[in-house]
Amino acid sequence: MKHLLYIVSVILLLISCDSLHATKKGTQASISTKADVHSYANLSEISTKHLHLELDVNFENRTIYGVARHEMRNKGADTAIFDINGLMIQKVTIGQKGSEEEADMFIDKMDKDSVLGQALMVPIKKDTKFVNIYYQTTERSDALDWLDTNLTSSKTKPFLYTQGQAILTRTWIPLQDSPSNRITYSADVKVPNDLLAVMSAKNPIQKNKEGLYHFEMKKPIPAYLIALAVGDLEYHAFSSNSGVYSEPELLSSCAYEFDAIPKMISAAEKLYGPYQWEQYDILVLPYSFPFGGMENPMLTFANPTLLAGDKSLVSVIAHELAHSWSGNLVTNRTWNDFWLNEGFTVYFEQRIMESIYGKEVADILALIEYDELKDELTRIKASKNPEDSKLHLALEGRNPDDGMTDIAYVKGAFFLKTLENEVGRSKFDAFLKKYFETFQFKTVDTKQFVRFLKKNLLTKEHEDFDYQSWIYAEGLPDNCLQLHSTRLDQMEKLADDFTHNKVSFAPKITYKWKKVGKRRKKIKNVEQIKFQDHIVQEWQTFIRRLPRNLPQAKMREIDRYLRFSYSGNSELLTEWFILSANCGYASTNKQQITAFLSKVGRRKYLMPIYEALLLNKASRPMAISIFSQSKDHYHAVSRKSVEALIRETK
Ligand SMILES: [Zn+2]
Numbered sequence: 001m002k003h004l005l006y007i008v009s010v011i012l013l014l015i016s017c018d019s020l021h022a023t024k025k026g027t028q029a030s031i032s033t034k035a036d037v038h039s040y041a042n043l044s045e046i047s048t049k050h051l052h053l054e055l056d057v058n059f060e061n062r063t064i065y066g067v068a069r070h071e072m073r074n075k076g077a078d079t080a081i082f083d084i085n086g087l088m089i090q091k092v093t094i095g096q097k098g099s100e101e102e103a104d105m106f107i108d109k110m111d112k113d114s115v116l117g118q119a120l121m122v123p124i125k126k127d128t129k130f131v132n133i134y135y136q137t138t139e140r141s142d143a144l145d146w147l148d149t150n151l152t153s154s155k156t157k158p159f160l161y162t163q164g165q166a167i168l169t170r171t172w173i174p175l176q177d178s179p180s181n182r183i184t185y186s187a188d189v190k191v192p193n194d195l196l197a198v199m200s201a202k203n204p205i206q207k208n209k210e211g212l213y214h215f216e217m218k219k220p221i222p223a224y225l226i227a228l229a230v231g232d233l234e235y236h237a238f239s240s241n242s243g244v245y246s247e248p249e250l251l252s253s254c255a256y257e258f259d260a261i262p263k264m265i266s267a268a269e270k271l272y273g274p275y276q277w278e279q280y281d282i283l284v285l286p287y288s289f290p291f292g293g294m295e296n297p298m299l300t301f302a303n304p305t306l307l308a309g310d311k312s313l314v315s316v317i318a319h320e321l322a323h324s325w326s327g328n329l330v331t332n333r334t335w336n337d338f339w340l341n342e343g344f345t346v347y348f349e350q351r352i353m354e355s356i357y358g359k360e361v362a363d364i365l366a367l368i369e370y371d372e373l374k375d376e377l378t379r380i381k382a383s384k385n386p387e388d389s390k391l392h393l394a395l396e397g398r399n400p401d402d403g404m405t406d407i408a409y410v411k412g413a414f415f416l417k418t419l420e421n422e423v424g425r426s427k428f429d430a431f432l433k434k435y436f437e438t439f440q441f442k443t444v445d446t447k448q449f450v451r452f453l454k455k456n457l458l459t460k461e462h463e464d465f466d467y468q469s470w471i472y473a474e475g476l477p478d479n480c481l482q483l484h485s486t487r488l489d490q491m492e493k494l495a496d497d498f499t500h501n502k503v504s505f506a507p508k509i510t511y512k513w514k515k516v517g518k519r520r521k522k523i524k525n526v527e528q529i530k531f532q533d534h535i536v537q538e539w540q541t542f543i544r545r546l547p548r549n550l551p552q553a554k555m556r557e558i559d560r561y562l563r564f565s566y567s568g569n570s571e572l573l574t575e576w577f578i579l580s581a582n583c584g585y586a587s588t589n590k591q592q593i594t595a596f597l598s599k600v601g602r603r604k605y606l607m608p609i610y611e612a613l614l615l616n617k618a619s620r621p622m623a624i625s626i627f628s629q630s631k632d633h634y635h636a637v638s639r640k641s642v643e644a645l646i647r648e649t650k
Helices: 009-014 248-257 261-272 315-322 335-357 359-382 406-423 425-438 446-458 467-472 486-499 536-545 552-562 570-582 590-599 603-615 620-633 636-648
Strands: 046-058 063-074 079-084 087-094 101-103 118-123 130-137 144-147 159-162 182-190 196-199 212-222 228-231 234-239 242-246 280-284 299-302 330-332 442-444 508-516 519-527
Touching: 046 228, 063 079, 079 130, 087 118, 182 196, 182 228, 196 212, 234 248, 234 261, 242 248, 242 261, 248 280, 261 280, 261 315, 261 335, 261 425, 280 315, 299 315, 315 335, 330 335, 335 359, 335 406, 335 446, 359 406, 359 486, 359 536, 406 425, 406 467, 425 446, 442 446, 446 467, 486 536, 536 570, 570 590, 570 603, 590 603, 590 620, 603 620, 603 636, 620 636
Parallel strands: 046 182, 242 280, 280 299, 330 442
Antiparallel strands: 046 063, 063 130, 079 118, 087 101, 087 130, 144 159, 159 228, 182 212, 196 228, 234 242, 508 519
16 A cells, blocks of 8 residues: 555646645545455545535536535544546535535545556544535546537537546546445536536436536435536437437437337336336437447436447347446446446346347347357457456456456356356346345445355255356356357358358349230349348358458458448448458448548447457558547547557557
């Protein structure tokens, strides 16, 4: 803990000098051993119960000026420790609004990799309950994505959104940034009066002239789920408790694409109990959003790439909705337990998909992900952290984002699917329902889950299941459930036949003579495999099966008849652009690749396409040039990831 013991002068740059009061007492702040290695907060001694935010969102300066008023449970601590990263702290006061007294504060030096940021230490009295932090955000507030007007659909109004997970909330709010502590929050937010503000809370559905909005989140949530977006937003209701926000230009597409939401909510409730957050809305963000979706409670943030036009990507919405139980209701206590959030959510997502679209479609979706998991396992095995393929992670000293791999998501889900298959669905569902009931509005870690599993399922049902090798061992256990889909097998056969010239996508025209009355008539018959004969996930399987050195003529034939380079579906485009880079076709569809990479900021798509382009000598310069033109449109999370990729592939 030596990094907590002194204040370094460079940090003073971040603090207005007249508000820094260093005393000897404060430098001796006692730090207890913490359960969460990604937070400086001394939560076992003092923790926030309710946070009230006063925020002034200034687009001209790209700055939020704020006060974070913490109402705390104090067990007799003499110091309150908060996490900050990239924030300028003006002053700290103690006491309720109206009777505040300015307090001393100490800001620790930035940690070595600037992952955790800094500890903000405030000496307090043993009965102090209210700590108020006056601050402003800076260019280094990575949670904030400020978008110029040219990056929005309207091209006339700017946009701002936040992304808190995993440990970025501390870059826009000074707080105890650990998922182990749940807090309620309220906020008064001032924005330009032609824009609407929405949060992960009860939301307005239209703008007001003053640009002043009040928010309440009355259920306790972890800090990473505090979220804000400000833009030219309109609302479309699907039902009395669900709807979608977006910029006006996208609203009708959103209304069409996501109309299954009320059905999804009832399917989810039928499975694992009532939806506990009152309202479920979606906010469709501009294209730079780095994730498919973020499960901010009451208001999922969604990527506009989900607007495929054919509802083919709604499983992402099922995923974010499922988080209303796994993740938001029952939360991973630390980022080492991230699989408890994501593995359960992918499992639950597939169950929602199954109840609405049938088992065959749900299995196809699961198999596509299983394929990706196998690639991820190979990558992790060869990496410098092969232990990252365990479900329970050890990320001390590393960025918790390192744990956001298919291991938590897909290996986690396959663990639960295998377990379900072993004990039977009805017993497994009863167990999961009980799990959500028992831990609702609480946090849970892997050890606690294991105890609960043993007591409420394995011992109770006299089942012998090797959960240890799933949770604590690398790789994929031998007992992993094997899924099978005839439809995907047929797509693989189609890919093989096409590769070996047994099948073509060109129309096959034949003529038949048919008797019409007394005369014989020549009837033209056109046989052709069409894009719409299969769902997008089947075509993904088809592309994945094609050899990585497919001849250019074959690539051109596919593009001519199936139009992959011109698809509106980002999943399909990604598979196709990867293959294009692999087999040297990227110079032919360069225009489409460039258009996609310069518009979309979602990391899931950017990373594999850039990687494929960078690894091929011929297309590497093209990748670097697209990146240098597009990087300002990307969120910091995506930008940093691609920069690392460019370095690693050198
Ligand atoms: Zn998720």
